[in-house]
Amino acid sequence: MALWKPDPTFYASPRLAGQAPPEELAYVVTLNPNAGEDGRPDALVVVDTNPSSPTYAQTVGRLEMPQAGDELHHFGWNACSAALCPYAPHPHVERRYLLVPGLRSSNIYVVDTKPAPRKPQIVKTITAQEIANKTGYSRPHTFHCGPDGIYASALGNVNGDGPGGIFILDCESFEVLGRWEVERGPQYLAYDFWWHLGFDTLITSEWGTPNMVEEGVNPELLLAGKYGHHVHLWDLRRRKHLEAIDLGAEQQMVLELRPAHDPTKPYGFVGVVVSLKDLSASVWTWYREKNSWGIRKVIEIPAEPADADRLPPALKPFGAVPPLVTDIALSLDDRQLYVSCWGTGELKQFDVSDPFQPKQTGSVRLGGIVERAAHPHSGGPLNGGPQMVEVSRDGRRVYLTNSLYSRWDAQFYPEGLDGWMVKLNADPHGGLKPDPNFFLTFEGERPHQVRLQGGDASSDSYCFP
Numbered sequence: 001m002a003l004w005k006p007d008p009t010f011y012a013s014p015r016l017a018g019q020a021p022p023e024e025l026a027y028v029v030t031l032n033p034n035a036g037e038d039g040r041p042d043a044l045v046v047v048d049t050n051p052s053s054p055t056y057a058q059t060v061g062r063l064e065m066p067q068a069g070d071e072l073h074h075f076g077w078n079a080c081s082a083a084l085c086p087y088a089p090h091p092h093v094e095r096r097y098l099l100v101p102g103l104r105s106s107n108i109y110v111v112d113t114k115p116a117p118r119k120p121q122i123v124k125t126i127t128a129q130e131i132a133n134k135t136g137y138s139r140p141h142t143f144h145c146g147p148d149g150i151y152a153s154a155l156g157n158v159n160g161d162g163p164g165g166i167f168i169l170d171c172e173s174f175e176v177l178g179r180w181e182v183e184r185g186p187q188y189l190a191y192d193f194w195w196h197l198g199f200d201t202l203i204t205s206e207w208g209t210p211n212m213v214e215e216g217v218n219p220e221l222l223l224a225g226k227y228g229h230h231v232h233l234w235d236l237r238r239r240k241h242l243e244a245i246d247l248g249a250e251q252q253m254v255l256e257l258r259p260a261h262d263p264t265k266p267y268g269f270v271g272v273v274v275s276l277k278d279l280s281a282s283v284w285t286w287y288r289e290k291n292s293w294g295i296r297k298v299i300e301i302p303a304e305p306a307d308a309d310r311l312p313p314a315l316k317p318f319g320a321v322p323p324l325v326t327d328i329a330l331s332l333d334d335r336q337l338y339v340s341c342w343g344t345g346e347l348k349q350f351d352v353s354d355p356f357q358p359k360q361t362g363s364v365r366l367g368g369i370v371e372r373a374a375h376p377h378s379g380g381p382l383n384g385g386p387q388m389v390e391v392s393r394d395g396r397r398v399y400l401t402n403s404l405y406s407r408w409d410a411q412f413y414p415e416g417l418d419g420w421m422v423k424l425n426a427d428p429h430g431g432l433k434p435d436p437n438f439f440l441t442f443e444g445e446r447p448h449q450v451r452l453q454g455g456d457a458s459s460d461s462y463c464f465p
Contacts, residue, residue, distance in 0.1 A: 007094040009454040010081045012464045014261035014332040017081065017393045023452040024050040025060075025117055026390075026399060027098060028421060029072035030445040033406045040444075041065040042072040044100055044111060046118050047421065047440060049397075049452070057423070057438040061118035065109060066125070070102025071406060074449050076143030077459055078110075078150055078171050085197060085463035088147035093171055097123070098451065099150060101140035103405075104214070106131060108140055108152075110174050117453065124174055132158045134176045135167040139210045142192050144461070145171065151180065153193050153204075160210040164190025181234075185241030189228040192256055195236055197463055198263035199288065202234040205254045205270055216407040217314065223276065225249035231257075231270060231286060233293050245295050247284065250276040258330040258337070258458070260355075264465045267355050269298075269337055271325040279303035279318060281325035283339060285355045299358050301325065304344055306370045312414050321369050324412070326404055327388050331395035332457050335428065336361070338389050342404055343412065345371050345385035347424070349432050361430030366422065367402060369412060375422055377439035384409070384417045390450040391426075391457035398424040398432065403446030419446040 011017035026047040032040045046061030065072070078097040083090050098111040098120070106128030113120045132138055137154035144151045150169040156162050165187070166180035181187075191207035206228020207213060212221055221227060229251045233243045247254060251272045259268030266288035274281055283299035303320040315321065324343035330336070330352070337358065339348040345368020350358040364386075365373035372381035384402030391398050401421045403409055409417045419442035423435040451459065 004092070006084060006091055007079065009095045010084050011460070012081070012084050012462065014462050017455065017460065017462070018332045018395065020393050020454065022394065023392060023454055023456070024048070025453040027113070027120070027451045027453070028401065028447045029075055029100060029449055030419065030442055030447050031072055031403060031406060032068065032445050033409070034444070035068040039068050041068045042070045042102070043445070044072070044098070044120060046120065049423070057440055059440070061120065063111065063120045063122065065102070066122070067105070069104060070107065071104040072100060072448065073103040073405070074142045075100040075451065077145050077451070077455070078174070080145040080455060080460040082145055082147045082197070082461045082463070085147040090148065090171055095455065099143045099152070099169070101143070101152070103139055103141060106138045106140060126174060126176060130176055131167070135179045137165060137167055137179065144194065146195070147197070147463070149177065151193065153190055155190055155207065155213070156209040156211070160214070162188040162209045164209065166193055166204070180239055181241070182239040183241055186244055187232045187241055191228060191254070194257040194259045194268065195461065196259055196263070196266050197461055199266050200236045201266070202236045203257055203259070203268070203286065204232045204234065205257050206230050207253055207255060214407065216411045219314070222252055225252065225276060227252045228254050230254065231295060243293060245286070245293065247272065247295065251282070252276060255326065256328050258328055260334045261330070261332050261462060262334055262465050263463055265334065269328060269330060269352070269355070271328045271339065273324055273326060274322050279320055279322040281323040281341065283325065283328060283337070283358070287355070296356065298356055299339065299350065301339070301341060301348070310370050312369065312412055314411050315369070329389045329391045329457055331391050331428070332393055333395060333428070336395060336426065338391060338398060340386040340389050340400070342385045342387045344368050345373050347386040347389065347398070347400060347432065349426065349430065351430060362426070362432035364424055364432045364434060366400070366434070375439050376434055376436040382420065383413050383415065384420065388449045390452060392452060393455060393457065395428050395457070396426055398426050399450045400424065401447040401450060403448050409446065417446055421447050421450070
């Protein structure tokens with residue numbers, strides 16, 4: 001739906017977005033790991049995030065999907081601040097719809113949040129068949145709202161092999177327009193993507209094809225270095241592959257990309273799940289210098305020694321818990337980087353004012369494969385660990401959920417994973433503390449990604465500094 005004026009949740013710059021009113025609701029996708037047994041579908045739930053509300057930290061809305069077994073994972077808005085870019089043909093759309101994909105079903109549900117934000121409704125289903133017919137892709141994974149439409153990544157083709165890539169949807173009709181790549185080059189594995197709008201550059205990362213990831217981590221493929229270990233640089237307007245940068249075959253699963261929000265700064269951060277050398281995890285900074293791109297490891301997080309008796313079968317031979325960095329998030333002022341260590345149960349906060357010299361400024365332990373660290377409100381040990389992380393626009397609130405992916409949950413937390421969501425209070429100058437009044441559990445289901453009403457640190461891109 002078009003507006004006469006730009007949506008008030010669109011901001012020309014990250015600085016202006018950081019001055020916006022606090023979020024009052026969060027949208028969270030939840031997975032039913034027993035869908036094959038009880039037939040209950042996955043859901044989109046609405047959580048009250050207003051501390052003054054009598055229902056604070058409670059579920060206040062729920063939308064179940066029309067079928068079981070979707071495996072809801074990542075999702076995103078139809079439009080955001082990128083619509084204010086000077087060359088945007090859609091400056092008057094509104095941030096109203098959530099695009100919610102099933103990572104196993106390959107269906108995409110278009111969810112309207114406007115008439116009643118606590119009662120979102122499905123208004124359209126984009127079928128797996130339509131996506132396959134128009135793009136050749138399946139397993140839609142990540143959505144970003146661009147100046148000219150909705151961009152979506154897909155992990156592979158209809159047979160579960162590669163290549164994966166990106167396709168485009170119209171941000172008003174939600175029609176699938178087609179595959180984004182014109183010249184793919186050597187890119188085969190896919191995962192995340194983001195861009196530097198001021199430099200006409202798109203960057204992609206690598207995980208694995210659906211057949212490599214859907215049944216859990218394949219030890220043979222992992223030890224052979226077959227999972228993703230590149231980032232790819234593209235000409236954004238010409239949709240042409242420019243360069244592949246190899247982080248080294250020992251660096252396995254190059255996942256979340258977080259570019260600087262300031263459009264004049266051509267750098268960003270990417271997390272690597274595990275190193276075959278020593279089970280460490282890492283964060284790397286990519287950067288542009290004298291018309292060329294480079295990448296450098298800036299954070300290394302070591303594995304933690306552990307008694308084999310306390311480890312799941314997949315880790316017993318190693319006698320250690322890997323950090324397993326599965327998500328990262330960058331505050332809108334480009335100052336604080338948050339790093340989720342799903343294996344050790346730690347969320348780390350780094351000051352990245354100098355993107356090449358991060359300094360740890362905060363840490364919180366929750367859950368973990370061995371430690372099972374408690375929350376002030378949990379009353380006992382937690383399983384799972386900080387996984388998906390989302391940061392408020394002003395950088396003062398950090399939301400965490402604890403489920404990664406159903407088959408991966410089972411490998412690393414074989415006793416079962418009890419879903420929870422927490423909020424941390426963040427000092428923009430450094431420091432993290434759990435909000436003792438925000439501890440939300442999900443009985444029989446597991447929460448994954450969080451989106452905040454009006455936008456968050458991972459939703460939008462900006463064209464003005």
